[in-house]
Amino acid sequence: MRHSGDTQYYYMGENNLEVYLDNAATTRPYDAVINETARVMREIYANPSSMHALGKAAEDFLCACRNTVAQSMGADEGELIFTAGGTEADNLAIFGYCEANKRRGNKIITTKTEHPAVLEAFSVLEDRGFHAIYLDVDEQGTPDLAQLKNELDENTILVSMMAVNNETGAILPIAEVGAMLDHSRTALHVDAVQGYGKIPLHVKKLGIDLMSVASHKIHGPRGVGALYVRKGVRIKPLLAGGKQEHALRAGTENLPGIAGFAEAVRIRTENMAQDETAVALLKERLLDGLNKAGANYLVNSPQTASPYVLNLSFEGIKSEVLLHVLESKGISVSTGSACNSAKNRLSYVLKAMGFSDRRVDGAVRLSFSAQNTPEEMDYVAQVLAKEAALLQKIMKR
Numbered sequence: 477m478r479h480s481g482d483t484q485y486y487y488m489g490e491n492n493l494e495v496y497l498d499n500a501a502t503t504r505p506y507d508a509v510i511n512e513t514a515r516v517m518r519e520i521y522a523n524p525s526s527m528h529a530l531g532k533a534a535e536d537f538l539c540a541c542r543n544t545v546a547q548s549m550g551a552d553e554g555e556l557i558f559t560a561g562g563t564e565a566d567n568l569a570i571f572g573y574c575e576a577n578k579r580r581g582n583k584i585i586t587t588k589t590e591h592p593a594v595l596e597a598f599s600v601l602e603d604r605g606f607h608a609i610y611l612d613v614d615e616q617g618t619p620d621l622a623q624l625k626n627e628l629d630e631n632t633i634l635v636s637m638m639a640v641n642n643e644t645g646a647i648l649p650i651a652e653v654g655a656m657l658d659h660s661r662t663a664l665h666v667d668a669v670q671g672y673g674k675i676p677l678h679v680k681k682l683g684i685d686l687m688s689v690a691s692h693k694i695h696g697p698r699g700v701g702a703l704y705v706r707k708g709v710r711i712k713p714l715l716a717g718g719k720q721e722h723a724l725r726a727g728t729e730n731l732p733g734i735a736g737f738a739e740a741v742r743i744r745t746e747n748m749a750q751d752e753t754a755v756a757l758l759k760e761r762l763l764d765g766l767n768k769a770g771a772n773y774l775v776n777s778p779q780t781a782s783p784y785v786l787n788l789s790f791e792g793i794k795s796e797v798l799l800h801v802l803e804s805k806g807i808s809v810s811t812g813s814a815c816n817s818a819k820n821r822l823s824y825v826l827k828a829m830g831f832s833d834r835r836v837d838g839a840v841r842l843s844f845s846a847q848n849t850p851e852e853m854d855y856v857a858q859v860l861a862k863e864a865a866l867l868q869k870i871m872k873r
């Protein structure tokens with residue numbers, strides 16, 4: 477069905493609801509973000525590196541945006557580099573740091589449940605002669621810190637651990653790891669793309685040396701992100717070129733995107749606590765609805781997970797089938813990581829948590845935002861319970 481006056485096609489549910497529950501993949505930009513991005517394209521179009529007055533105005537504006545994002549994480553303006561998104565921030569942190577510090581050691585440690593932007597970077601570094609360790613996780617998605625302690629030695633230059641897992645919402649013990657490390661020897665990189673703007677992340681309090689964030693996961697524009705680099709930590713740039721971004725990220729700055737990002741950060745900072753409460757209520761309402769409808773499911777997200785992500789398994793069903801049935805009812809969900817290939821369709825994150833293939837095969841990820849409503853939760857619970865039960869019945873035969 478088509479929204480009147482709209483150029484896009486939408487699948488509409490029976491109740492004419494269009495329910496977007498894939499906020500861990502990307503979020504709908506705030507109206508204020510769209511307005512600010514357009515305003516900057518129109519009004520602040522000069523190059524911040526230009527010497528004339530318009531260039532200087534653009535540079536001042538860039539500096540203000542950098543301050544906004546830096547302050548939101550307890551960082552200094554000189555410690556923040558804008559990038560073209562979360563993947564680039566992760567790559568700059570891992571390649572940039574390891575390249576600059578390889579003389580001090582070649583051991584690098586991460587977990588089995590990181591985003592591909594981290595895992596694939598580690599894999600490339602293994603090809604370049606680095607010794608990589610992938611920490612096991614338990615059923616809660618918590619990495620084995622005893623294993624980490626055993627692995628840490630004078631040869632270890634980097635530990636990379638995500639703040640919040642994108643498939644399950646599991647919150648990882650960043651503060652504990654930050655306190656375990658001798659930061660003069662081993663840097664802590666945190667992929668905070670799913671946590672930033674949703675849970676408080678103060679780089680100094682948590683002992684973080686490098687932290688990646690992305691704008692489009694918090695209702696900002698796509699293709700913008702940032703990397704925090706603690707003062708005194710050395711990294712090498714990935715790109716050769718101009719001296720933008722403290723000479724660590726060459727290329728003319730994406731000022732409209734950065735402006736929209738800063739606007740999203742302002743809104744998230746103001747609303748973080750109340751939105752978390754609202755989203756937790758939405759999640760509870762959905763689960764209540766499923767229980768009342770007698771749905772047969774398992775919760776894969778840990779009890780203590782961020783409420784923004786809820787990973788459920790409907791055993792006996794292939795999650796893709798369920799995804800397409802929900803899609804036909806106007807509900808957008810995900811099977812887990814959007815980047816998983818057809819060959820490796822079973823989630824490596826859920827498998828690392830020790831769940832059976834049958835359970836992982838039937839896993840769907842529902843990810844929320846404060847833009848969702850209680851009515852949507854009632855609708856999703858009712859549709860999900862009914863359709864999953866039908867599929868489970870068919871598959872049994």
Ligand SMILES: *Cc1c(COP(=O)(O)O)cnc(C)c1O
Nearest residue numbers: 561562563591593642669670690
């Ligand atoms: C989305 C995501 C990324 C990648 O960010 P992009 O801006 O899409 O490149 C990295 N890490 C995590 C945990 C993510 O959820």
